[in-house]
Amino acid sequence: MPARRNDASLPGDCHCRFLAAAAQATAQEPPPAPPPPAAVRVFVDCNDGCDSTYIRKELNFVDHVRDKEAADVHILITTEHAGGGGDLYTISFMGLRRFAGMSDTATYLTQQADTDDDIRRGLVRVLKLGLVRYVATTPVRDSLDLTYRQPTVRDQAAQSTHDPWNFWVFRLRATRAHRARSRKPRSVSTVRSPRPG
Secondary structure, eight states: OOOOOOGGGHHHHHHHHHHHHHHHHHHHSOOOOOOOTTOOEEEEEEOSSOOHHHHHHHOTTSEEOSOGGGOSEEEEEEEEEOGGGOEEEEEEEEEOGGGTTOEEEEEEEOOTTOOHHHHHHHHHHHHHHHHHHHHTTSGGGGGOOOOOOOOOHHHHHHHTOOOTTTTEEEEEEOOOOSSSSOOOOOEEEEEEOOOOO
8 A cells, every 4th residue: 555645744845945945046136235335325317218226236336315305416317319219318417415516417329229238238337437526535436446448440430430421311202193284393302410429
């Protein structure tokens, strides 16, 4: 006669295994480190197109606050659509409290082909550069490094592309006559876009 299993112990056994697996999964992701002492207190104000979780994670050398009144620097990020399908981010760094009167503005232009990851990385890069001025006045500066990335051949080729049309855009419009004797005018127009840069 085969040994009988006690089915009453299975749910508890499964429950214990589930809790052990959940505890292990939680233990694998450490909690975010607290900001360094004397860190610049930053309020990031961005309603559209910002990954606030990613920004907080990558800007780990500042203290993120939820109240603008408690901040040393108020960062206002606005976006507008740009030509070519990209977006233009305008980042305003406004010094408050101990940095009152210290303000800067930076821009970040995305391209139509940029992925969400490209955009958030580029935006964070501009945020880091803009915060250097404020962080450099605190002891946190001793823990920061500034690196220079040598432009690649591809980057240089993109900057030096010669455009014989000088960014001209041509529009062609034609209409078809509905009657043999009646003809509507045909027109060709050109519009010159401002040269980027």
